[in-house]
Amino acid sequence: MADDKSNRGFRDQSRVSADEEYEVRYFAKQNRITPDEVRALIREHGNDRKRLAREARKLRG
Template identity: 60%
Template sequence: MVDDKSKRDFRDRDRVSADEDYEVEYFAKTAGITPQQTRELIARHGNDRATLEAQARRLKGK
């Protein structure tokens, strides 16, 4: 199901949905990793944005 972008609130700002391409692409762009790497991080560590940002920094450092 596609997100209704007209409904704006803060309920899931701390999550990244692997099912929504635009969320994956935005996170990948801002974190400096690929969308595929983003999906792998979500599969491995869950969809908590803070955790994913920390893991993306570690991934980029390698």
């Protein structure tokens, strides 16, 4: 089932879906990492947006 883009509730904003290419690309661009690195972070740390952002910062610097 596809992600409902009109649903902008709390749960939708706090997670990054590895199944949705646009979410992966957006998160990658926002954090200056590659989409492949985003998918690897999701596999390793889960899909919580705050935790992924913290781990992305570690990758960059």
